[in-house]
C-alpha cells in the first residue's frame with residue numbers, strides 16, 4: 001500500500017497519528033479542485049462552491065451517520081473547539097470537566113477561555129495503567145462537582161493513544177444536564193463512528209488523519225438544540241446575510257471570507273478510497289499489528305502497557321512508556337540515524353513512544369523500530385531499562 005501514498009519511501013513512517021498521510025488518488029482529487037478554483041475563481045467561489053460543498057457533506061454525513069445540515073467543515077479541531085468555546089455563556093466559577101489526557105492545544109484553548117471568563121478547567125486524573133472501562137469512567141467523574149456545566153473529552157487520546165468511553169460518559173453527562181463536547185480528532189476512519197449513537201452535543205473530527213484527506217479538513221457537528229446559540233468564529237457575509245440560505249447556522253459557519261475549501265471537497269474521494277481498499281478489513285489488520293507488538297516493545301524498554309492489550313482500548317496506535325530524560329534527543333536520533341518518523345511524547349511528566357499503524361505500515365517497519373531501539377539501548381544513555 002505504501003506506493004499509493006505520497007510518503008517519502010526512504011522514511012519508515014510510524015507517525016500517522018500526528019498529521020495523517022494522503023494517498024495519491026485523494027491528493028489528485030484535491031488538486032483537481034484547486035485547479036478548477038484557480039481557473040475561474042468567481043464561478044467556483046460564488047456559484048459552484050455551495051453545491052460542491054453540499055455533495056461533499058453528503059458523503060461525510062453518510063460516513064459518520066448524521067444529517068449534512070448538522071455540521072460544517074473546519075480546517076482543524078482547534079478551530080472547532082474555539083468556535084464552541086466562544087459561544088458558551090459560562091460564568092465565573094462554572095466548571096468544564098475534562099480528562100488529564102486531552103490534547104495540548106485543547107488544554108490551552110480552555111485555559112485561555114477560563115482566564116477570560118473566570119470559569120475553571122478541571123482535568124480529572126485518569127489512573128494508569130487502565131484496568132477497565134468502568135475505572136476510566138469512574139476516574140473521569142471524580143472531577144465532577146455541582147459547578148460542572150460542560151464536559152469535554154477526547155474519544156481517542158493523543159499522547160496515550162487510548163480509546164475513551166465517550167458514549168457512556170456523554171450518556172451520564174446528559175442525565176446530569178451537562179453540555180457534552182467530544183474531541184474525536186482521531187476517530188473517523190479509525191474506529192467506528194456513529195454520531196447518532198454517541199449523542200454528543202458537539203463533536204469534532206478530522207478527515208485529514210485516518211480518513212486520509214489532505215491537511216486542513218475537519219468538521220464540527222452540532223446538535224440541533226445548540227445550532228442557534230453558536231456564533232461564527234470569523235464573522236463574515238453569512239452574518240446578516242443578504243442572501244440567506246436554508247439555515248442561519250450554516251450561513252454563519254460556512255461563509256468565512258475568501259478561502260480555499262478544496263480540502264473540504266475531498267470527502268467523497270476519501271470515502272471512495274476507503275471503500276476501495278476495504279478499510280474495515282485493513283483497519284483490523286493494522287489493529288492486529290498493535291495488539292501483537294505492544295507487549296514486545298514494553299518488554300524491550302522494561303516498562304508496562306498502559307492498558308489491557310485489547311481492541312476495547314487500542315485502535316491503530318499504542319503508546320509505549322519509555323524511561324528517558326532526553327525525549328527530544330531520542331526522537332531526533334530515531335529520525336536522524338534510523339530514518340524512523342515516530343513521536344516521543346510527554347504527558348503529565350510521563351514519556352511515551354507512540355506507534356501508529358495505517359495501511360502502509362508493515363511488520364517489517366515495526367521490526368526496524370524494534371532493532372533501532374535495541375541498538376539505542378545498548379549504545380547510548382538515551383533510554384534506561
Ligand SMILES: Cc1ncc(COP(=O)(O)O)c(C=O)c1O
Nearest residue numbers: 018076077078103105154158185
Ligand atoms: C486528541 C486530539 N485532538 C486534536 C488534535 C488536532 O488538533 P489540531 O489539528 O487542531 O491541532 C489532535 C492531533 O493529534 C489530537 O490528537
